[in-house]
Amino acid sequence: MARFLIKRLGQAVLVILAVGLLSFLMVRTVGDPVQSMVREDATVAERAALRARLGLDDPVPIQFAKYLGRAMQGDFGISYRNQRPVAEMIVERLPATLELVLVATVLALAIGIPLGVITAIRPRGPLANGVQAVSLVGVSTPTFVTGILLILLFAVTLRWLPSFGRGETVELGWWSTGFLTLSGWRALLLPSLTLALFQMTLIMRLVRAEMIEILQSDYIRFARARGLPQHDIHYRLALKNALMPVLTITGMQIGGLIAFAIVTETVFQWPGMGLLFIQAVQFADVPVMAAYLMFVGLVFVALNALVDVTYAVVDPRLRTGGAA
Amino acid sequence: MSAVLSAPPRVGALFLASPKAMISSAVALILILSALCAPWIAPHDPFALGSFSLMDSELPPVWSEGGDPRFLLGTDTQGRDVLSAILYGMRVSLLVGFAAVAISAAVGTLFGLVAGFRGGWLDAVLMRLADVILSFPTILIALLVSGIARGLLPDTRQEDYAVLVLILAIAINEWTQYARTVRGQTLVEASLDYVKAARLSGLGDGRILARHILPNVLSPVIVIATINLALAVLAEATLSFLGVGMPATQPSLGTLIRIGNENLFSGVWWVVVFPALTLVLLVLSVNLFGDWLRDALNPRSE
Numbered sequence: 358m359a360r361f362l363i364k365r366l367g368q369a370v371l372v373i374l375a376v377g378l379l380s381f382l383m384v385r386t387v388g389d390p391v392q393s394m395v396r397e398d399a400t401v402a403e404r405a406a407l408r409a410r411l412g413l414d415d416p417v418p419i420q421f422a423k424y425l426g427r428a429m430q431g432d433f434g435i436s437y438r439n440q441r442p443v444a445e446m447i448v449e450r451l452p453a454t455l456e457l458v459l460v461a462t463v464l465a466l467a468i469g470i471p472l473g474v475i476t477a478i479r480p481r482g483p484l485a486n487g488v489q490a491v492s493l494v495g496v497s498t499p500t501f502v503t504g505i506l507l508i509l510l511f512a513v514t515l516r517w518l519p520s521f522g523r524g525e526t527v528e529l530g531w532w533s534t535g536f537l538t539l540s541g542w543r544a545l546l547l548p549s550l551t552l553a554l555f556q557m558t559l560i561m562r563l564v565r566a567e568m569i570e571i572l573q574s575d576y577i578r579f580a581r582a583r584g585l586p587q588h589d590i591h592y593r594l595a596l597k598n599a600l601m602p603v604l605t606i607t608g609m610q611i612g613g614l615i616a617f618a619i620v621t622e623t624v625f626q627w628p629g630m631g632l633l634f635i636q637a638v639q640f641a642d643v644p645v646m647a648a649y650l651m652f653v654g655l656v657f658v659a660l661n662a663l664v665d666v667t668y669a670v671v672d673p674r675l676r677t678g679g680a681a
Numbered sequence: 682m683s684a685v686l687s688a689p690p691r692v693g694a695l696f697l698a699s700p701k702a703m704i705s706s707a708v709a710l711i712l713i714l715s716a717l718c719a720p721w722i723a724p725h726d727p728f729a730l731g732s733f734s735l736m737d738s739e740l741p742p743v744w745s746e747g748g749d750p751r752f753l754l755g756t757d758t759q760g761r762d763v764l765s766a767i768l769y770g771m772r773v774s775l776l777v778g779f780a781a782v783a784i785s786a787a788v789g790t791l792f793g794l795v796a797g798f799r800g801g802w803l804d805a806v807l808m809r810l811a812d813v814i815l816s817f818p819t820i821l822i823a824l825l826v827s828g829i830a831r832g833l834l835p836d837t838r839q840e841d842y843a844v845l846v847l848i849l850a851i852a853i854n855e856w857t858q859y860a861r862t863v864r865g866q867t868l869v870e871a872s873l874d875y876v877k878a879a880r881l882s883g884l885g886d887g888r889i890l891a892r893h894i895l896p897n898v899l900s901p902v903i904v905i906a907t908i909n910l911a912l913a914v915l916a917e918a919t920l921s922f923l924g925v926g927m928p929a930t931q932p933s934l935g936t937l938i939r940i941g942n943e944n945l946f947s948g949v950w951w952v953v954v955f956p957a958l959t960l961v962l963l964v965l966s967v968n969l970f971g972d973w974l975r976d977a978l979n980p981r982s983e
Contacts, residue, residue, distance in 0.1 A: 372813075383829060387828075387832035387833055493968075493969075496968065497915075497964040497965035497968050498964075499915050501918075501919060501923075501938070502938065502961060505938070505942055505945070508945065513948070520946075613818050616818040616820060617820065619820060619923070620919060620922075620923065623923055634824070635923050635924070635925070637828065638825075638923075639831075641828060643828070646825065646828050650821075657816065
């Protein structure tokens with residue numbers, strides 16, 4: 358077990374180092390940091406002084422080591438565009454994105470699981486056919502179009518919900534939350550629904566596939582033979598066993614959801630990390646891009662490692678094999 | 682091309698028996714052809730300054746009150762014909778889509794063939810690279826490529842290179858699928874007797890790959906390419922919508938939707954809804970056709 362853990366952690370560290378190298382190379386090679394930081398009329402001596410102060414005269418491997426060292430202390434440099442520490446900007450935006458992702462995940466589970474169960478129980482029923490048709494159009498509709506159509510319907514035409522921003526937020530220490538005000542919840546509704554659609558289809562299909570397999574297994578047939586109520590068989594006996602892989606995949610998808618929130622945040626002008634990143638891309642603000650990449654990479658690696666380790670704890674057969 | 686050439690009678694018969702295949706391919710074909718012929722069939726030239734005037738701005742579609750018969754789907758805030766803008770925009774979207782598919786299919790197939798046939802460190806490097814790319818969301822990688830390109834290119838030339846940057850940003854994600862599939866297929870083919878025979882008869886590796894293995898791995902490549910065309914068009918639209926794709930001077934469908942979205946609240950819904958519907962219809966028809974093709978070309982699906 359200890360050997361598996363060490364191996365898995367070693368892999369995680371390697372991936373983080375690779376992502377760190379990519380971020381570093383980006384900061385180092387794209388654009389000239391000196392050029393983007395000094396005044397227009399700076400003298401050659403001033404530029405040289407800044408170069409030395411930024412450590413740009415050191416050998417590249419040493420620069421990389423320093424970059425990683427600073428990153429580990431939460432120092433990702435200064436944004437070219439805003440002239441503010443990148444870490445500060447990301448921390449400021451973090452609550453908005455995490456709250457959006459959290460609500461979207463809950464919504465996706467709350468709608469996806471029942472739909473999956475129903476379509477598994479009655480694969481030819483009207484609901485299953487309807488869901489099939491909707492999901493066919495759904496995979497061909499980009500998120501931003503869904504978002505715009507929702508805005509058009511609920512914000513422009515019906516005027517029920519706001520179309521942009523987070524509404525009123527409450528500061529809890531450094532965390533600003535929209536969960537404590539009515540306008541915060543109203544603002545959350547459309548963006549989180551848009552983001553949830555991305556996962557909902559996946560969850561639905563997964564539940565459906567698991568359920569169909571489980572419903573054919575012996576213990577369900579025995580339960581039927583004993584005459585247990587249908588509802589209990591489906592929702593208590595079968596669903597419980599179908600949920601484990603669903604929760605795992607949902608957990609692993611959270612990294613993807615954070616990245617995917619870029620589009621949703623742009624549509625709804627949601628002041629999260631995705632909006633920060635897209636503005637950084639538009640203005641080639643490399644330190645912000647690099648820090649965002651490191652952050653998402655870290656989330657990905659941490660979630661994957663967590664899932665692998667959990668599985669190894671639960672299922673001893675996986676410990677010996679070289680898990681990817 | 683033996684796998685593909687031997688397939689037509691069966692695939693052709695399946696095609697004629699499937700309304701899904703016929704309708705989806707017809708819709709896709711009509712859209713692609715009308716995009717190709719945009720300069721001849723579009724009622725107006727949306728790029729010729731002076732051909733549109735602010736007097737005509739924000740006219741609704743022809744069937745609603747205040748519509749003008751000259752502008753079937755209405756006009757945008759500058760008085761441009763929405764239908765013509767869509768036709769020209771679809772051209773740009775499809776150009777990027779087809780180019781990204783062509784490049785990623787060529788590169789991915791080549792990498793897959795070489796990785797599967799040669800094995801060794803090259804195989805390991807290429808496949809690990811594919812693993813890393815596949816483990817990150819397409820949109821994130823495409824945005825990074827686009828941001829890096831923005832940093833490297835001088836400000837004045839960015840619009841000229843927008844198409845190339847988009848194609849690269851999409852292709853960099855999509856080659857992985859071809860590479861993985863072709864590699865697996867190549868491993869199987871390379872172990873078969875006919876390849877051994879070819880080798881014994883003194884053919885070189887390049888010739889064996891090109892003449893014997895390539896034709897037998899092509900049908901999955903065609904299926905992936907069809908489905909990836911839909912994905913590439915979607916990716917292009919998303920990047921352009923986010924403001925890092927095609928500029929407003931050469932709008933794609935995504936750019937049109939972005940511009941329309943900025944004026945959503947003034948009630949000019951047609952400027953955003955029609956390009957969006959066109960995009961969905963295009964992607965849906967290509968997706969459905971790709972779905973059908975996958976089943977039709979897959980002998981195991983029978």
